[in-house]
Amino acid sequence: MAEKNRAGSTAIVIGAGVIGHASAIALQRAGFAVTLVAPPTGPEASWGNAGHIAIEQVEPLASRATILSMHRRLFMRGGALGLPPRDISAWLPFSMRLVRSSGASRFSAGAHALGTMLGVALPAWRTLLEMVGAGSLLREAGHFVLWESLATADAGRRRWAQTNIGTTRFRDATTDEMAQIKRHFQVEAAGAIRFAGxxxxxxxxxxxxxxxAGFHAGGGQRRLGRAIRLERQGDRAVAHLDDGARLDADVILVAAGVGSRHLLEPLGHHVPIIAERGYHIQMAAPGWPENLPPIAFEDRSMIVTRFDSGLRAASFVEFGREQSPPDPRKWARLRRHAAELGLPVADDTCEWMGARPTLPDYLPAIGRSSAAPNILYAFGHQHLGLTLAAVTGEAMAAIATGGVAPFDTAPFTLERF
Known part of the structure; x- marks a missing residue:
């Protein structure tokens, strides 16, 4: 699977989420011998999302519209936005940066930059999944957005009609589609649209x-451990692990999500990242139709996805610290919503919480370190980590080899902060 190594070139990827895996495979294809440094505990946030390839989300959430609607979205008012008082010293400075990033010019530039990535995200996923022999894992049947009142349906349709949705498009759900939804959800839908693309x-x-499996088939090595620091030695850097090991490579890619901050800031980079925590519940759903795409219940600020392993209901934007304990009230609300929708919630329903790595302008950090040329970075993909993983991997391989990336990476460098 891997091409011949680039004259013995080596690469270390720090982070075993979907960005790290996709980048490791892309670096292998570029000819590097790759070692993936994976923490020994807990699944990364990559595997806790709704599984939605959201190429319609072109407009960054750092926007005036988001700022003006925040008070209506608060958890205490039934919304999805959590601002835990215990973590105010983390989310208050971040929120101020978000406000400064939401001006018209920065928003417009961010939407353009994000749109270039999203426009090539699905082709990159097709390539990556075919490469690892798992093309059937990609479903391209679009998704639904549903409202439960006439007022929210009218407002929602108008909002989506005025939103930049990139290469996707949408239409009203058909009578048959509405009937299919009603067969599986105990909901009186006032309106729904179906996205294509x-x-x-x-x-x-x-x-x-x-x-x-694809990474190991390409000769990749997995090293259990946690990178605790990067140290400059001459014109390059080496990585130190928590077990005392010192790793050197021609390329060291930092793809450690929220944990990327403590690795890069000692090198002189400013990384204003926050743990934007999301929650989900997952339940067994035998007999649930495979052809039902994800459904976003906008009035409830949640999305329901049918996976091969069960039904998942996901929600919440909780700004805080990665290590703060989860808020059980959020799982309770997800359970209540799921029960009201007629989903098969049971005592053995799985509960999960993970931290999305989010930067204040809602753009990822992608580039080469100005402090040490063998350090690359790819993190901060917020809600779009799964969506952008494959194309990010392609970009990292291009940066590592001096090739041409599939999109302009200049807007995503850490120098913007």
Whole structure:
């Protein structure tokens, strides 16, 4: 699977989420011998999302519209936005940066930059999944957005009609589609639209296994451990692990999500990242139709996805610290919504919480370190980590080899901060 090594060139990828795996495989294809440094505990946030390939989300969430609507979205008012008082010293400075990033010019530039990535995201996924022999994991049947009142349906349609949705398009759900939804959800839908052009991963557990198998088939090595610091030595850097090991390579890619900050800031980079925590519940759903795409219930600020391994209901934007304990009230609300929709919630329903790595302008950080040329970075993909993983991997291989990336990476460098 891997091409001949680039004259013995080596690469270390720090981070075993979907960005790390996709980048490791892309670096292999570029001829590097790759070692993936994976923490020994806990699944990364990559595997806790809704599985939605959200190429319609062109407009960054750092926007005036987001700022003006925040008070209506607060958890205490039934919304999805959590601002835990215990973590105010983390989310208050971040929120101020978000406000400064939401001006018209920065928003417009961010939408253009993000749109260039999203426009090539699905082709990159097709290539990557075919490469690892798992093409069937990509479903390209779009998704639904549903409202439960006439007022929210009218407002929602108008909002989406005025939104930049990139290469996707949408239409009103048909009578048959509405009937299909009603057969499986106890909901009186006042309106729904169906997007075309977006996609879904059939099952995230299978995706994790497929990417891991593809990486090992290409000769990749997995090293259990946690990178604790990067140290400059001459004109390059080396990585130190928590077990005392010192790793050197021609390329060291930092793809450690929220943890990327503590690795890069000692090198002189400013990384204003926050743990934007999301929650989900997952339940067994035998007999649930495979052909039902993800459904976003906008009035409830949640999305329901049918995976091969069960039904997942996901929600919440909780700004805080990665290590803060989860808020059980959020799982309770997800359970209540799921029960009201008629989903098969049971005592053995799985509960999960993970931290999305989010930067204040809602753009990822992608580039080469100005402090040490062998350090690359790819993190901060917020809600779009799964969506942008494959194309990010292609970009990292291009940066590592001096090739041409599939999109302009200049707007994503850390120098913007």
């Amino acid at each position: 977006s996609g879904q991963i059939a099952d995230l557990r299978q995706l994790a296994r497929a990417l891991d």
